[in-house]
Amino acid sequence: MRIIVQKFGGTSVASPENRELVVGKIAKAQEQGFQSVVVVSAMGRKGDRYATDTLIDLARGTCKDVNSRELDLMMCCGEIISAVVMAGTLQAAGIDAVVLTGGQAGIMTDNNFSSARIQKIDTARILSLLEMGKTPVVCGFQGITAGGELTTLGRGGSDTTASALGAALNAQMVEIYTDVDGIMTADPRVVDNARILDVISYSEVCQLAHQGAKVIHPRAVEIAMQKSIPLIVKSTFSDMPGTLITNIGKEDGSGALVEDRIAAxxxxxxxxxxxxxxxxxxxxxxxxxxxxxxxxxxxxxxxxxxxxxxxxxxxxxxxxxxxxxxxxxxxxxxxxxxxxxxxxxxxxxxxxxxxxxxxxxxxxxxxxxxxxxxxxxxxxxxxxxxxxxxxxxxxxxxxxxxxxxxx
The missing domain is CATH 3.30.2130.10 (VC0802-like)
Structure with missing residues (x-):
C-alpha cells in the first residue's frame, strides 16, 4: 500500500474555488497510485467565519479567561467544519471520502490542553478505510486523551498531525500544501529577490522555523525526521514542485550537498x-x-x-x-x-x-x-x-x- 499524507492549510480550503483545487491535488496523487490520507486545517484566517482565531475570539467574548479545556472544545470545531465541507466536495467529485476527528483517527495525546503532545497513534481505523478504497479526511490540530477529552496540539498543529500520521502509517511522503510555492530564502515581503529552495535538510528547516520563518512547524519536521519521511512544502494554487525536506547529504539541484551550504x-x-x-x-x-x-x-x-x-x-x-x-x-x-x-x-x-x-x-x-x-x-x-x-x-x-x- 503506497500511502501519501496530504495536508491542506486554511487558505487552501477557505472557498469553493480553492477546495476544487484541493480535489485536483488529491485526484492526481490517486491517479499516480497513491492512497491519500487528507489532513485539513480550519477554513481561512483570522476574521474569517470559521477560522481558529475567530472561534477563540467568540469563546473569549463572554469570558476572557475561559478554561483551556473548554477553549480546546471550541477550537476543535474549526477543523471539524472544514473536514466535513472538504469531504462533501470530494464526494461530489466521485471520491469516497470519510471524515475522522483527531480522536477517531487514533491520535492519542496527553492532557495538556491547548498544547497537547501526541503520545501514540492507533492507525487501525485509517488503514481499514484505505483498504476499503475510501479517502480519510482527518481533522488536523487535534487529538483525544485516554479519558476521552478533546485536545489541541498548539500553533502549527495541523502540520504536526500530518507528519505524525505519515510516520505512523509509514507513508511514502507527506505533502504540506499552503499558499506559497515552497520554502524561501527569506520573507519575500522583506527581500524582493528571495528565492524558493529546491531542497533543504530537516535540521535547517527546524532552525528556520525556530528563528521565525513561517514555513512549517518544527515539531512536524522533527517527527518526520525520526523515520526519514520526506516532507514537501508546495502550493495548492500552482503546479510548482515545491521544497523537499529530507535527510542530509541530498543534492540541492546544483550538485551541492544540502548540508554543505553555508547559508540556506x-x-x-x-x-x-x-x-x-x-x-x-x-x-x-x-x-x-x-x-x-x-x-x-x-x-x-x-x-x-x-x-x-x-x-x-x-x-x-x-x-x-x-x-x-x-x-x-x-x-x-x-x-x-x-x-x-x-x-x-x-x-x-x-x-x-x-x-x-x-x-x-x-x-x-x-x-x-x-x-x-x-x-x-x-x-x-x-x-x-x-x-x-x-x-x-x-x-x-x-x-x-x-x-x-x-x-
Missing part, C-alpha cells in the same frame, strides 16, 4: 525586549540560577542567553518585559530593559567550523550602519539582536552578503 535562509523575529541583569562582584554562583528559575516560575520564555561574571543578558517577548523586570527587581537585582528589538538569524547546515562566517555576518551589518546588541550562535545558525527599526535592512544585507539570491 535569513529570518527575523520582531517585538523582542532585551533584559540586562547586573551582578555585583559579591554575587553568589547561584545568582544565575535564581534569575532563570524566576523566569520559569513566572512562565516567561527566554532566548538569546549570555552569562558573564558581571551581568546576564537574555531576551523575552516585548509583551513580557515588564513582568520580567518586575520579577527580577523584586528579587533585588538591578535590571535594564531595552525594548523595541528584533532577532535576525542566518541558518545553514554547512557553516560549522567554516572560518569567516561570523566575520561576514558582522561586516554585512557594519557596512549598513547596524549596531549589534547581542549575539548567539550554534552549529547551524548565527543570531543577533538589533534595534527593530533596522530588522528589514539587516535581513536584506545578510541575504545579499551570503549570496542567497542565486542557487
Amino acid at each position: 535562509g535569513v529570518t527575523s523575529l520582531l517585538n523582542i525586549a532585551q533584559i540586562r541583569v547586573k551582578l555585583a562582584a559579591s554575587a553568589s554562583q547561584e545568582a544565575g540560577f535564581t534569575v532563570f528559575r524566576s523566569m520559569s516560575d513566572n512562565k516567561i520564555s527566554v532566548d538569546l542567553i549570555n552569562v558573564f561574571p558581571d551581568q546576564i543578558m537574555f531576551t523575552v517577548g516585548q509583551d513580557m518585559m515588564e513582568k520580567a523586570a518586575e520579577t527580577l527587581c523584586t528579587l533585588g537585582f538591578e535590571v535594564d530593559v531595552v525594548p523595541g528589538c528584533a532577532k535576525v538569524s542566518v541558518v545553514g547546515g554547512g557553516m560549522r567550523e567554516v572560518p569567516g562566517v561570523m566575520a561576514s555576518f558582522v561586516e554585512a551589518l557594519a557596512l549598513n550602519g547596524i549596531s549589534i546588541l547581542q549575539t548567539v550562535d550554534s552549529n547551524a545558525s548565527i543570531s543577533v539582536l538589533v534595534r527593530q527599526e533596522f530588522a528589514t535592512k539587516a535581513v536584506q544585507a545578510l541575504h545579499e552578503k551570503f549570496g542567497l539570491s542565486h542557487p
